[in-house]
Amino acid sequence: MILLLALAALPATVPAANVTDPDAPRALPGDGPVSVSWADPSGFSDLRHSGNRWVAAQGDWVSELARHLQKSATKRLPEGARMEVTITDIQRAGRYEPWRGPDRDHIRILRDPYPPRMQLEFRITGADGQVLAEGQRKLQDLSYLQRGMVMDHDALRYEKRMIDDWLRKELPVPAT
Numbered sequence: 009m010i011l012l013l014a015l016a017a018l019p020a021t022v023p024a025a026n027v028t029d030p031d032a033p034r035a036l037p038g039d040g041p042v043s044v045s046w047a048d049p050s051g052f053s054d055l056r057h058s059g060n061r062w063v064a065a066q067g068d069w070v071s072e073l074a075r076h077l078q079k080s081a082t083k084r085l086p087e088g089a090r091m092e093v094t095i096t097d098i099q100r101a102g103r104y105e106p107w108r109g110p111d112r113d114h115i116r117i118l119r120d121p122y123p124p125r126m127q128l129e130f131r132i133t134g135a136d137g138q139v140l141a142e143g144q145r146k147l148q149d150l151s152y153l154q155r156g157m158v159m160d161h162d163a164l165r166y167e168k169r170m171i172d173d174w175l176r177k178e179l180p181v182p183a184t
Contacts, residue, residue: 025068028055036074042081044074046095053097053125059104063114069164070098073126076168077175084179088135096144097127101152101166123150124167130178147174 026032027049035045049055049070058064074095081091101124102116124147131142149155149170162168 026065027067027070028065033071036071036078040078040082041085041089042078042091042093044078044093044095046070046074047097049098051097053099057099057103060114063104064100069100070095072164073098073167073171076164077171080172080175081179084175084181085132086134086179086181089132089140091130091132093128093130095126095128097125098167099123099125100164101149118153120150120153123148123152124170126167126170132179141178145174145178147171149173 034048036043049065052070055061055064077093077095081093085091100116101122102118103122104114105117108115108117126147127144128147129142129144132140134140147170149166152166152170155169
């Protein structure tokens, strides 16, 4: 009964967020030392190779990954440094397998051949404006299912762990 009341209290028409919406932002607000922007998600591998492009486009997962990257990099960036990141491609862990039938074509299946991947460009500048590091990176976690039990219900846990792994390598000394 309580669930029915809670559902009745929701607005009747709540449009689902869609990462390919042309009016959706393509960058996070740049008010800190780390700015993150991204290419048009309609060209991302996750949508092109998902098995169910319509379901893959739903949600705010690109912004959520960008916010995670921004927050994690801010913690590790040296004092006074700045980092600019442009995400050029994302392939989330898992795929939709439409051949499983219409009642299961919206379920993301996690298997070894479907690891999370991300491509990005970045630039790190010191407090004096000098470029400390820059380049392109292709992130992937081929052993994402073998890296121990992840007791986390976050749908983007594998992608976030991959980002954190990259930041530990790129920015090895946490800011003090």
